[in-house]
Amino acid sequence: MRDGTLRSSQAQALVRLLNEAHALPPAVETRSRHLLRGICRILEAEAGACVLERDFRPGARGGFAELVLEGWDGRAVAALDALRRLGSGCNPAIRSLRERGASHAGGIVTATRRELVEDRTWYRAPYVDRYLRPTGLDDSLYSSRWSGTTGEARGIGIYRARNARPFDDADRELLHLFHTECGAMLEPSARPARALPTPALSPRERQTLALLLQGLGDKQIAARLGISRFTVNQYTKVLYRHFGVQSRAALIAQRLLGQDTRTPGSELSARQPPTSE
Secondary structure, three states: OOOOOOOHHHHHHHHHHHHHHHHOOOOHHHHHHHHHHHHHHHOOOOEEEEEEEOOOOOOOOOOEEEEEEEOOOHHHHHHHHHHHHHOHHHOHHHHHHHHHHOOOOOOEEEEEHHHHOOHHHHHHOHHHHHHHHHHOEEEEEEEEEEOOOOOOEEEEEEEEEOOOOOOOHHHHHHHHHHHHHHHHHHOOOOOOOOOOOOOOOOHHHHHHHHHHHOOOOHHHHHHHHOOOHHHHHHHHHHHHHHHOOOOHHHHHHHHHOOOOOOOOOOOOOOOOOOOOO
16 A cells, blocks of 8 residues: 555544444444445445455456445346356456456455556446446446465455546555455454554553544644644654554554554543643
8 A cells, every 4th residue: 555645534434434343243244244334435435345256366257255245236236146147257347356466366456447447348348338337337446355375365346326436546545455454354254353462652652542543633633632743743653663554544444453442542531631742
């Protein structure tokens, strides 16, 4: 993921979504449906699917198992049924994604439809013309984690309505972050992730982290703690080093996805009266 591409509003919405997911009952199915519905909402998408591809190797015709679905009802049912019958490779964008994934075994590949296949090829494809266009769905965004050993892949597909704005780089990076950090939570059989250790932090660093996890920006954190934005920036850099990340979005995702959902620094509430630095 390229640091700085994400929209702050989308990153903050993702933080809220993760907080909501952790507040739900521990049933993985409940969380996975909430997460997929939430990422569709953040990305302004009409439909989304998380699937297990039994064989995602180039040229394979293996079927897929649906893990979580959102928005595949009404007119969209026909497009989903076609994918079941014909295999996901009938979608030219997914077919192109397979080729990319072959060189990234074990990693996650995320791409917009326009990065995977040009308009001319897309709109002339039988699947798109016969099944997808009648549903009112069009532009799409895909992410897959492919195993070079077994050929299996976990994939996420997100679709926008026809005439909606195309997915862009920021949307792609948000889905990539979502898949990287939330992929296991989208699988009904997934086991909870182990809690992440919390390195020792100073009181001010803990307070800064607590507010950062709430989605506040530097200016808001500075006002809440009664310190300068420069000081907040310095604390944030310390947090990056402590948790081994390179961006605010990555830090937020890492801390919120630990199964220990207590907010670091909760014993040092940000509601304490501000003090001067």
